[in-house]
Amino acid sequence: DTAVSQTPKYLVTQMGNDKSIKCEQNLGHDTMYWYKQDSKKFLKIMFSYNNKELIINETVPNRFSPKSPDKAHLNLHINSLELGDSAVYFCASSNVGEQFFGPGTRLTVL
Amino acid sequence: GIQVEQSPPDLILQEGANSTLRCNFSDSVNNLQWFHQNPWGQLINLFYIPSGTKQNGRLSATTVATERYSLLYISSSQTTDSGVYFCAGTFGGSQGNLIFGKGTKLSVKP
Numbered sequence: 001d002t003a004v005s006q007t008p009k010y011l012v013t014q015m016g017n018d019k020s021i022k023c024e025q026n027l028g029h030d031t032m033y034w035y036k037q038d039s040k041k042f043l044k045i046m047f048s049y050n051n052k053e054l055i056i057n058e059t060v061p062n063r064f065s066p067k068s069p070d071k072a073h074l075n076l077h078i079n080s081l082e083l084g085d086s087a088v089y090f091c092a093s094s095n096v097g098e099q100f101f102g103p104g105t106r107l108t109v110l
Numbered sequence: 111g112i113q114v115e116q117s118p119p120d121l122i123l124q125e126g127a128n129s130t131l132r133c134n135f136s137d138s139v140n141n142l143q144w145f146h147q148n149p150w151g152q153l154i155n156l157f158y159i160p161s162g163t164k165q166n167g168r169l170s171a172t173t174v175a176t177e178r179y180s181l182l183y184i185s186s187s188q189t190t191d192s193g194v195y196f197c198a199g200t201f202g203g204s205q206g207n208l209i210f211g212k213g214t215k216l217s218v219k220p
Binding site for chain 1 (some may be wrong): 141143145147151152153155158194196198206207208209210212213
């Protein structure tokens with residue numbers, strides 16, 4: 001049973017395109033997150049959602065928008081993709097305390 | 111801003127050796143986690159350890175919150191221990207925003 005799942009695992013696309021990454025958790029957690037891991041392996045928070053409300057919004061470009069249809073899902077939409085958006089994107093979830101991460105989505109923008 | 115510093119940045123061990131990885135942080139920690147990112151990119155939870163000491167097989171961790179550091183011990187290392195080890199914490203009034211260190215890259219040679 002996968003606790004936090006993401007689709008797709010790999011995403012290759014052209015500059016200027018719009019894409020989405022989906023995340024689902026079956027842990028019953030209240031809060032979900034998106035993190036970005038850059039080419040130097042540095043991980044940084046992008047967004048989090050708690051009961052459908054955005055509670056953290058780091059300084060990411062407004063081309064990135066999280067959307068949560070329900071407590072178990074947090075999708076990441078990216079408009080007008082740029083070369084610098086190439087990275088691995090991780091979804092995570094938690095209640096208060098330990099966070100659990102999905103397998104990551106490797107996004108490559110050509 | 112809050113700093114999470116890990117040392118050493120790189121570590122090469124012979125199989126069977128022991129090692130200690132260190133994580134220093136610049137503010138009072140709420141939650142502290144250790145992760146292993148394996149060569150396939152998966153982030154695996156090792157310990158959730160805001161304070162105290164925990165052990166799981168050949169791995170153990172200690173967090174001394176009052177002195178703002180955490181240690182991860184790996185005993186009798188195996189080649190499968192190779193990868194990048196991250197510590198990450200939440201600080202101050204923020205319960206969800208995990209701030210990551212830059213990681214320790216461990217290579218275990220047979």
